[in-house]
Amino acid sequence: MDPLKPLKQEAGAPTSDPSKYRRQIGRLRYLCITRPDITFDVHKLSQYVSKPCNEHWEASEEILRYLKETPGHGLFYSNETDHTLSIFSGADWAACPDTRKSMTGYCLFLGSSLISWKAEKQNTISRSSAELEY
Template identity: 65%
Template structure:
């Protein structure tokens, strides 16, 4: 809730999904942000949140690819993730201090999906 409140979108309409799957983000997605620090800070906080919210991992990974030169479209997409978080406040993983730890690995490939470089992007997720 702190993320939503800090972004100033506490009164906004919640979103049912973290990212629109039909829209692919590109490097020049609108006007470059005059102060990219806010975007970078928000993405850093979202990356940390992915530890307990794996449902936003794909969206946060996509958004983190534009940290060097974020544009207005990237910030709009990041705010959509926040709107999704507002809707799903009770969701998330709980890690008990008393439970045995186990290793689980997930990997997926997004073959040549980057519209700018046509590179393959691999995702992996490790839980200890």
């Protein structure tokens, strides 16, 4: 997805067949199990399944093009790792342009292998980046 073009709920004309968009997002969510590199984008697009627009459909098609170009990407668990547990977290204050809610997330590595990750919108609206981090 284009990082310079943020998606919004009202992003152009509605799609002619919303069920087609919903099926495509469902298939992409299933792929997130083995392709964590598309997880953020797919979950971002899944916010718009109730009323998808053509811009949302085009963004989902962009993910499919990326998947076609990168068939060798995915999870890899090395048996020659140092077994150190590393956790990284991050936050994006007021990331959603529709609700102004913040995004938080983390990823957990065992050595160099990704074993768990999560990104979600916070339930409340933070008034500052310091409040978000807390």
